[in-house]
Amino acid sequence: MINTVNPQTKGLNGIIEIPADKSISHRSSIFSALTHNKATIKNYSHGEDCLSTLNVLRALGVDAEFKNDKELIINSPKKFTKPQTILDSGNSGTTIRLMSGVLASQDFESTITGDQSLQKRPMKRVITPLEMMGAKILSNNNKAPLTICGTRLHPIDYNYEIASAQVKSCVLLAGMHACDGPTSFTEPFKSRDHTEKMLSYMNADITTNGNTVSINPCLPEPKTLIIPGDISSAAFFMAAAAIVPNSDIILKNVNLNPTRTGIVDVMKQMGADIEILDYRLECNEEVGDMRIKYSELKGITIEKDIIPRLIDELPIIAVLATQAEGTTTVKDAQDLRNKESDRIKTICSELAKFNAKIKETPDGFIIEGKTKLTPSGMLECYHDHRLAMSMYVAGLIAGKPSQINEFQWVNTSFPEFEALMERIRV
Numbered sequence: 540m541i542n543t544v545n546p547q548t549k550g551l552n553g554i555i556e557i558p559a560d561k562s563i564s565h566r567s568s569i570f571s572a573l574t575h576n577k578a579t580i581k582n583y584s585h586g587e588d589c590l591s592t593l594n595v596l597r598a599l600g601v602d603a604e605f606k607n608d609k610e611l612i613i614n615s616p617k618k619f620t621k622p623q624t625i626l627d628s629g630n631s632g633t634t635i636r637l638m639s640g641v642l643a644s645q646d647f648e649s650t651i652t653g654d655q656s657l658q659k660r661p662m663k664r665v666i667t668p669l670e671m672m673g674a675k676i677l678s679n680n681n682k683a684p685l686t687i688c689g690t691r692l693h694p695i696d697y698n699y700e701i702a703s704a705q706v707k708s709c710v711l712l713a714g715m716h717a718c719d720g721p722t723s724f725t726e727p728f729k730s731r732d733h734t735e736k737m738l739s740y741m742n743a744d745i746t747t748n749g750n751t752v753s754i755n756p757c758l759p760e761p762k763t764l765i766i767p768g769d770i771s772s773a774a775f776f777m778a779a780a781a782i783v784p785n786s787d788i789i790l791k792n793v794n795l796n797p798t799r800t801g802i803v804d805v806m807k808q809m810g811a812d813i814e815i816l817d818y819r820l821e822c823n824e825e826v827g828d829m830r831i832k833y834s835e836l837k838g839i840t841i842e843k844d845i846i847p848r849l850i851d852e853l854p855i856i857a858v859l860a861t862q863a864e865g866t867t868t869v870k871d872a873q874d875l876r877n878k879e880s881d882r883i884k885t886i887c888s889e890l891a892k893f894n895a896k897i898k899e900t901p902d903g904f905i906i907e908g909k910t911k912l913t914p915s916g917m918l919e920c921y922h923d924h925r926l927a928m929s930m931y932v933a934g935l936i937a938g939k940p941s942q943i944n945e946f947q948w949v950n951t952s953f954p955e956f957e958a959l960m961e962r963i964r965v
Contacts, residue, residue: 541917542927542946542957544934550785550833551935553963555776557768558955559584560794563733563824565592565633566708567764569641570737571613572601573715578761583611584769587951591629595638595651598622621647625684628653630879630922630951635683636665636705640712643674645689652684656922661877665709668697672713672722694722701874702730702847704798707752711735714754715743723753728844731798736823737764767794767826771925772953774802774852776963779932780831781811782862787832788963789816795825801848803829805856809836809863838865838908846871851878853903854886854929860906861895862936869903880921889918889926893933893941914941924952931960 564584569592571578583589583605593603596613600620603613619641626649628634635651639662642649652658663681670676672695675688694717697710707724711734714722729750738745741759745752773793780786795803795818807813816828838860841849849856853872860867875882887899893914896907914937920927927949934941949956 540945540947542931542943544931544937544941544943546937546939547783547935547964549965551780551783551788551963552786552965554789554791555959555962556791557773557776557793558586558953559766560769561586561589561771561952562633562704562731563737563766563794564589565631565637566733566737567766568592568596568603568611568613569637569712570741570759571761571764572596572615573641574741574759574761575615575617576761577612577614579763580611580613580766581763582609582766584766586953587629588631588634591627591631592634592638595626595628595634598624598626619645622649626651628657630654630657632657632660633705635662635685636709637712639665639669639685639687640709642687642689643669643672643676643713644692644716648686648688650684650686656879658683664703664706668695668706668710669713671695671697672717674713692717694720696723696725698725700727702726702728704730704732704734708734711738711745711752711754715757717756721753721755723751725751728847729798730847731796733796733824736796740823765821767821767824768792770794770799770802771851772956773829774855775928775932775956776960777802777806777813777829777831778855778859779935779960781806781834781836782859783935784833788830790829790831792826793829795827797825798848801845802852802856804845805839805841805849806859808839809859810834811836836863838863838867838906840868840870842868842870850874851925854882854925855932857886857890857897857904857906858929858933861890861893861897861908861910861912861933863908865908867906867908870900871902873902875903878923880923880926882923882926885921885923885926886929889930890933892916892918893937911938912936913938918943920945920948922948924948928953928956
């Protein structure tokens with residue numbers, strides 16, 4: 540599917556509600572299934588990645604059905620059943636990595652894999668700690684498919700050199716079923732903490748001390764969970780409003796967890812006009828509305844401990860940087876190379892097609908602005924939903940229409956993206 544993006548000649552204006560947070564949606568269904576009881580989840584994401592998690596749970600005997608568009612009912616058996624087929628995570632790294640932590644303690648063997656893109660992504664990061672706990676895992680050179688022979692697990696104190704919510708969550712999920720005591724996970728910087736917040740809300744035996752999280756063997760209690768809007772999805776609208784002249788939009792019900800608001804901090808540092816409205820707490824998660832207006836931006840340096848708080852937003856931050864006066868430098872983001880695409884290489888190659896002044900570095904990129912974007916040639920998204928949406932936003936301020944190849948990859952996380960964008964393109 541080739542998508543043509545016409546430049547936006549007027550400002551973006553209106554009020555929209557951002558769809559459900561994907562990270563929280565994944566966890567809500569997995570943790571509810573681990574209660575081995577009945578639970579309700581409100582506002583679960585309909586993105587393909589989160590539906591992949593539901594399909595994996597269904598293959599383990601979990602009844603997961605939508606009561607309506609906004610309400611999901613999870614009814615989990617007293618124990619998971621051995622799947623009759625290979626578990627398919629689709630394009631979702633969250634699904635395969637978190638579910639590996641669950642499968643490692645089961646009393647059966649299972650194989651979990653994903654699509655062609657997911658099979659290229661590194662899995663050693665979860666295989667290593669799980670094997671330290673006693674798990675038996677066969678892989679394709681530390682990549683999917685993973686064949687996991689469930690076994691009796693033992694607790695570990697694991698120190699990981701990268702701040703990673705997926706690895707942390709995998710280890711904690713395995714630790715919930717370890718038999719001899721607490722399992723702890725320590726990271727250099729605090730990654731997104733939805734797992735800790737939700738498990739605590741569900742009365743699991745979990746504690747946090749700085750960058751270390753510990754969990755004792757336990758089962759969470761079933762709770763009604765309400766999923767806020769995804770700030771990683773909101774980021775594309777935030778960026779668009781900040782760079783399209785005369786824009787003024789309000790985004791409703793956005794997750795404002797401090798481990799995820801690096802995009803807000805960076806945009807404000809760049810000079811963006813962002814106002815937080817109706818700040819509140821729901822199910823242990825900070826939530827609020829956001830008002831964003833067009834503003835003149837300046838280049839900054841983005842590095843060190845803020846990187847885990849905006850790792851997924853760096854492609855759209857690169858688009859912002861093309862419209863900021865001066866130099867924007869991104870450092871310490873080498874893990875971008877292990878996403879759906881090598882996002883350092885792909886964001887540099889595709890923004891270069893817009894005549895952006897961008898230079899690839901081993902751990903990030905350097906952008907000189909402000910640049911008038913003019914597309915030349917077909918834009919590629921490399922099976923990467925965030926790259927596709929970033930190119931769409933760049934196309935809004937381009938000098939002529941832009942064409943993005945395989946734009947359907949947006950559906951893995953944000954099938955509502957284009958319809959919502961059209962609502963504010965008045």
